[in-house]
Amino acid sequence: MKPSPQTRTSAGWAERYGLPAAILLIGLALRLYRLGDANLWWDEALAVWGVRQGLPGVTLWTASDVHPPLYFWALWAWSRLAGESEFAMRALSAGAGVLTVAITYRLGARAAGRRVGALAALLIATARFHVWWSQEMRMYVLAGLLGTLSLYLFIRWLDAERALDAPPGPRPWRPLLLYALATTGALYTIFLMGALLLVQNVVVAVTLVRRHGLRPGALWRAPALRRWVIAQAGIALMVAAWLALSWGRMRTWSVAEPFDVQLYARLYATLLTTGVSVDIGRYTGAVLYPLLLLGLGGASLLAQRKAPRDHSSPRSLSDVSRIDRAHSAATLGRHDQATPALTLGLTVVLPAAAVYLATMPRGLFYTPHVEARYLLPFAPAFWVLLAWGVVLIGERWRQAGRVAAVALVALWLVFLPGHYRGRARRDDLRTMARAIAAQAQPGDAVLLNSGGRYPLFLYYYDGLPNAAALPPMAKIPPGEGLLEADDVDEVLAPLAERHDRLWLAEVEAHLTDPEGHARRWLDAYAPQVLALSFGHNGLRLYDPAGQAPRLALEGYTPQHPLDIAIGGGRLRGWELPLPAYAPGDVARVALLWERPPTAPARVSLRNPRGQVLLERRAPPDGAPPAEPTPCRQQLDFGVAAATPAGRYDVVLGVGDEERVLGEVRVIGTRALLREAAPRVPVGTRLGAPTGAPITLVGYTLHGVRGGAAAARPGGSVTLDLYWSVGDKLDRDYTVFTHLLGEAHNPRTQGPVWGQHDSQPADGGYPTTQWLVGDVIVDRHVIPVDEGAPDGGYRLEVGLYTVEDGRRLEVRGPDGSPWGDHILLEAPVTVAAP
Numbered sequence: 001m002k003p004s005p006q007t008r009t010s011a012g013w014a015e016r017y018g019l020p021a022a023i024l025l026i027g028l029a030l031r032l033y034r035l036g037d038a039n040l041w042w043d044e045a046l047a048v049w050g051v052r053q054g055l056p057g058v059t060l061w062t063a064s065d066v067h068p069p070l071y072f073w074a075l076w077a078w079s080r081l082a083g084e085s086e087f088a089m090r091a092l093s094a095g096a097g098v099l100t101v102a103i104t105y106r107l108g109a110r111a112a113g114r115r116v117g118a119l120a121a122l123l124i125a126t127a128r129f130h131v132w133w134s135q136e137m138r139m140y141v142l143a144g145l146l147g148t149l150s151l152y153l154f155i156r157w158l159d160a161e162r163a164l165d166a167p168p169g170p171r172p173w174r175p176l177l178l179y180a181l182a183t184t185g186a187l188y189t190i191f192l193m194g195a196l197l198l199v200q201n202v203v204v205a206v207t208l209v210r211r212h213g214l215r216p217g218a219l220w221r222a223p224a225l226r227r228w229v230i231a232q233a234g235i236a237l238m239v240a241a242w243l244a245l246s247w248g249r250m251r252t253w254s255v256a257e258p259f260d261v262q263l264y265a266r267l268y269a270t271l272l273t274t275g276v277s278v279d280i281g282r283y284t285g286a287v288l289y290p291l292l293l294l295g296l297g298g299a300s301l302l303a304q305r306k307a308p309r310d311h312s313s314p315r316s317l318s319d320v321s322r323i324d325r326a327h328s329a330a331t332l333g334r335h336d337q338a339t340p341a342l343t344l345g346l347t348v349v350l351p352a353a354a355v356y357l358a359t360m361p362r363g364l365f366y367t368p369h370v371e372a373r374y375l376l377p378f379a380p381a382f383w384v385l386l387a388w389g390v391v392l393i394g395e396r397w398r399q400a401g402r403v404a405a406v407a408l409v410a411l412w413l414v415f416l417p418g419h420y421r422g423r424a425r426r427d428d429l430r431t432m433a434r435a436i437a438a439q440a441q442p443g444d445a446v447l448l449n450s451g452g453r454y455p456l457f458l459y460y461y462d463g464l465p466n467a468a469a470l471p472p473m474a475k476i477p478p479g480e481g482l483l484e485a486d487d488v489d490e491v492l493a494p495l496a497e498r499h500d501r502l503w504l505a506e507v508e509a510h511l512t513d514p515e516g517h518a519r520r521w522l523d524a525y526a527p528q529v530l531a532l533s534f535g536h537n538g539l540r541l542y543d544p545a546g547q548a549p550r551l552a553l554e555g556y557t558p559q560h561p562l563d564i565a566i567g568g569g570r571l572r573g574w575e576l577p578l579p580a581y582a583p584g585d586v587a588r589v590a591l592l593w594e595r596p597p598t599a600p601a602r603v604s605l606r607n608p609r610g611q612v613l614l615e616r617r618a619p620p621d622g623a624p625p626a627e628p629t630p631c632r633q634q635l636d637f638g639v640a641a642a643t644p645a646g647r648y649d650v651v652l653g654v655g656d657e658e659r660v661l662g663e664v665r666v667i668g669t670r671a672l673l674r675e676a677a678p679r680v681p682v683g684t685r686l687g688a689p690t691g692a693p694i695t696l697v698g699y700t701l702h703g704v705r706g707g708a709a710a711a712r713p714g715g716s717v718t719l720d721l722y723w724s725v726g727d728k729l730d731r732d733y734t735v736f737t738h739l740l741g742e743a744h745n746p747r748t749q750g751p752v753w754g755q756h757d758s759q760p761a762d763g764g765y766p767t768t769q770w771l772v773g774d775v776i777v778d779r780h781v782i783p784v785d786e787g788a789p790d791g792g793y794r795l796e797v798g799l800y801t802v803e804d805g806r807r808l809e810v811r812g813p814d815g816s817p818w819g820d821h822i823l824l825e826a827p828v829t830v831a832a833p
Helices: 005-032 042-051 054-063 070-082 086-112 114-126 128-134 140-160 173-187 191-212 216-221 223-246 261-274 280-306 329-333 338-358 372-396 398-415 430-439 451-461 485-498 517-525
Strands: 444-449 473-476 501-506 528-534 537-542 560-566 569-575 586-595 601-606 612-618 631-638 646-654 657-666 680-686 694-701 708-711 716-725 734-745 750-758 776-783 791-800 817-819 828-830
Touching (some): 005 128, 042 070, 054 070, 054 223, 086 140, 086 372, 114 398, 128 261, 128 372, 140 338, 191 372, 261 280, 280 398, 338 372, 372 398, 430 501, 485 517, 586 601, 734 776
Antiparallel strands (some): 501 537, 528 537, 601 612, 680 694, 716 776, 734 750
C-alpha cells in the first residue's frame, strides 16, 4: 500500500524541520550542561581582563596581541548583557557552537542532501572535540562558525554560478557578498582562517581549468572569475584595515618546539574522531573505524562518478536536497558533487598543514605550540565528509549503512562523558579576594606574586561589588621572568614607602618566585599579622604597627548580609563562595563579626537527619577575643574522596545558641561500601577511657573456604572492617592491618608478611567526618609478600595517629584493656599455587 499524501507530507515535514530541530536541541543541551562548572583558566581570565578595558581598550590590546578583535568585540558586548559569571561568559561560545551545528546541517545538505546534512549535524552536535571548545571562553568556536558559514556560502555561490560553467543562476552576487562577509569575519577572529582562502582559491582554479583549460584569455573572460577576484580583493581590503592598525604593535616571540609530523597527524585524527588530546596511542582502534567509513564512502563516490549515468531526468529532492528554494529542479539535476567533495577534502587537509607550518619555529610574529584548539575551526568539514561517506555506504548496502551510522554515533557517545568528568568549580581565589576586600584599609596595597597569572586573581578581585575602592594591585615581579634576589629591594621598597600595609597574595608563585624572595623580604620588613592558606597559594598581611586585621565596616558588602545577635556578639554576614564542593575542595566559611561573641563560635555542617559531618571552632584555641573589635573569622572544611554526598546545613553556634546560616552541597564523591552486617561480630572499643570511643563492630574476611581465607604469595587478602562512633571525633586516625605469620620476615624485621595502612575508605573518609550512628564499612586489600612461606597466618588491626605514630588503646566490651591492637579470629592460609 502506498503512503497517503498526508503521510508523505508529515514525513517530509519531519525530515526537513523536525529532525534538524531535534539535533539542535541536543547540541544546545550538551553545550549548556555544566557550562559554568569549571574555573576559568588563564586564557579565559585574560579575555575577561581584556574586555574590562572597554571597547577602545580591548581593541588596542588585541592590536598588540596575537589574535584579531572580532571575538573580543563580541565578548565585550555580550558581557554587558549577560554579566561576567563563568556560565554567562562561556554562553557566547556555546551559542556559537549551536549555530555551527545548524550551519553544518546546511553545508552537508547543500553538498550531498538532507540525510548527509542531518548525520553531519548529529556528529558535530555530539562530538566531544566540539562540545569541549563550545564550553571554553575562547575564539575558536566562533572562528569555526564563520569558517563553516564561509564554506557553505562558497559552495552555494558555485551552485549559483553553475560551477563556473553554465550561465549563472539568479543573483550570484548575493551568496558571494555573504561569503565575503563571513570569510572576513573568520579572518577577524583568527588569522589561521586564511587557510580557507587557500582552499577556496584552489577549488576555483581547478574548476576553471577543468572547464576552460589553461587559456588565460578564456579564463579571464569568465564572468564568475571576475566576480571572484572582486570578492577576494574586498576581503583583502577589509583585513588590511586591521593590519594597518596592528602591524606596528604586534609582538614577535616564540614558544614553538619541533613536533613530529606523524604524531601531529595522529593527534589530528584522534581529535576529529574521539575528541581526546592525551594518551592518543590508546585510541587507535577507535580512530580507525571512522577513517574506514570515510574511505569506503570515498570509494563509493568515485565508483558512482565512473559509472555511466542517465541524464534524461533530474535526481529527486530526497537524494539531493536544495535548501535554497530559488533553485529549480533542473538546477538540482545539474548539481556537481565533485566540487563540494574537493572543497571539503581540501579543508580537512590544507588548513591542518598550514597550522603545522605556523607552529614551526620562525622569527616573525608569534609562534605557538601545537595546540588542539587550532584545528577545531576546520573540523566540521571532516564531519560532513564522514557523514557523506556513511550515507554513500547506505545507498549501496542499506542495512550496512544504518549499522555504520548507529555505531558511529555510539562511538561519539562513548567518548563524550569524559569531557564532563571532574568538571567542577573550585574555591581557589574567590575567598582570597574576599578576605582582602573584607579587611582592607585606606593606604593598603596588594602585592600579587604571580607573574603572568594575574588575570586569574583579577577575575575575582576586580569582579567584587566594591572593586573601585579596593587597594591597588602591584604585580610581583613587574615584568616577565623570575624575581631575582638582587631585584627584590628595588621592587618592594618603593611600595613599602608608599603604603601603610602590604598584602602578599601568592598565586602560582612557584612559577616566578620559587625561592620565596618576596616573602622573606616582607618578613624582615614588618610583622605578619595574618596568614591564610589556599592550597598551594597563600595570603599574608604585613603591618609595621603589628595590629591584627579588622573587619571593614564601610564600603564592603558580605556575600550573605545578616544582622543577628548571638552569644553576646553581632554577626554582620557570612560567606561561602560556592554552593557545592567536590573531592579535594575546601569549603571556606567566613564569619564577619561587627562585634565578636564572648565565647568561641563553632560552625558545623549538619545533614537533614541531624548528623554532624564536620565542626570547626573560631578561634581554634578557644581563647576569648582580647577586645571586641570587628573581625573576620575563617573556618575550613575539607571534602574527601568519600565524604557522604548530599545537602548540609551550615549551622552557627555559640554556647547554647544556634542559627542556621544557609546550606552547602557535597557532590562528586564516591559512595561508601554498604553491606548488611559483618560476618564476624566483634564489639571492641578503641580510644582513651574518657575520650570519644570508636567501636569495631565486626569484620568480613573475603575468600573464606573451610574456615580460613586462602591466599598465595604475591596475591592479596581482602578485609572489610565495620566501624561506628558514639560521638564526633576531633582527630583523624589511620587504620593499620597486618598479616602476621610465624616465620620472621627479613624485609619487615618481624612477623609482618602483609600490610595496608590508610585512613578509612582508602583515604577517602577521614574519621573526623564519620557520622554518629552510622556503620562505616572500611575495605583493606592487604598485599601478601612474594616470599611468604606456606602456612597459617593471622590478621591484626588497629588505629594510630600519623603525627606521632601512637596507637589507640583497645578495650574489650567490659572496658578491660586489651593492648594496642585487635587480633582477628579468622585465619588466613597462604599456599603457593
